[in-house]
Amino acid sequence: MTSALIINTHNQPDYLSRVLQATSRQSQPPDEVLLADDGSTEETRRLFEAWAGTQKFKAHHVWQKAEGFRRSRILNLAIAAARADYLVFLDGDTVPHQDFIADHRAAAQPRFFVQGHRALIEKKAAAWFGRNSFACDRRRAVFQNQISGLKNAFRWPFAVRKIKHHLRGVRGCNLAIWRADLLRVNGYNEDFTGWGREDSELAARLLNAGVQRMDLRGRALCFHLWHPPASRAHLPANDGLLEKTLREKTARCEHGLSRHL
Numbered sequence: 412m413t414s415a416l417i418i419n420t421h422n423q424p425d426y427l428s429r430v431l432q433a434t435s436r437q438s439q440p441p442d443e444v445l446l447a448d449d450g451s452t453e454e455t456r457r458l459f460e461a462w463a464g465t466q467k468f469k470a471h472h473v474w475q476k477a478e479g480f481r482r483s484r485i486l487n488l489a490i491a492a493a494r495a496d497y498l499v500f501l502d503g504d505t506v507p508h509q510d511f512i513a514d515h516r517a518a519a520q521p522r523f524f525v526q527g528h529r530a531l532i533e534k535k536a537a538a539w540f541g542r543n544s545f546a547c548d549r550r551r552a553v554f555q556n557q558i559s560g561l562k563n564a565f566r567w568p569f570a571v572r573k574i575k576h577h578l579r580g581v582r583g584c585n586l587a588i589w590r591a592d593l594l595r596v597n598g599y600n601e602d603f604t605g606w607g608r609e610d611s612e613l614a615a616r617l618l619n620a621g622v623q624r625m626d627l628r629g630r631a632l633c634f635h636l637w638h639p640p641a642s643r644a645h646l647p648a649n650d651g652l653l654e655k656t657l658r659e660k661t662a663r664c665e666h667g668l669s670r671h672l
Contacts, residue, residue: 605645
C-alpha cells in the first residue's frame, strides 16, 4: 500500500511551514505529499518548493486561481494528481504528530474511511506551537492551559477504533480514504463553495456507497492552530446540499473528481 498526504492551504505560510516541518519528521513518511493550494500568493509556492527540494519523497504543488473559497475543487485537483493507493488529508493549519502517517497506515482497512481527531491550540500558543520539538511545545501548551480537547493530544496505550454510522465529528483536517473509494463517489462535490459541510457531504456519499466509517481515537494525532473563523455566509446553501444528499441517499456527485481525470 502506498500513501499520500494531501495538505490544503490558503495564504497561511507561517502555519504551513510548521506543518511541513512536522511532515519531514514523520516516523513513517508518506510516499508523496501534495499541497492543495486554493489560490495562495507566491510566498506559499516558494516556501513549498524550497521544502520539497529537501525531501526524499515526491512532493507536488497543486494550485488554482483565487476565486473565493473553493476547497472542494482544489482537493479534487490534488486527488487527481495523486498516485498513491491511500490518501490522508490534513489542513495546512494543523500540525501532525510524528506518528500521524504511521498510525493512519496501521488503521487502513478495505472499504473503510478513517476519521481521526484533533486537539485545539489556543490563540496565545498558536504563535509558537510547532516551531520547536513536538514534546516541548505540547508540554508548554498544556502547562499554559492552551490546549482544548486534551484527550486528543496524547497517544493512548491502545488505539480505540469504532464503526460509526453518522456524520457527527466528520472533519477533513484528519481524514483518510482509499483513492478507489474516492473515485467511486466522484470525490468532493464542487457545488460546495464557501466554508462548511463539504467533508460531511463526502462522508455521507461514502456511507451511501457502502464504505464504512471508522472513528480512530488515541492515534493519528494532530493539533489545529487557532485562527479567526472563516465566513459562514455560504453555510445555509451548503447545509441544503448536504440535506439533499442525505434525503436522496446519493452515492455519487455530478460535479466532482471526474472533471480533472
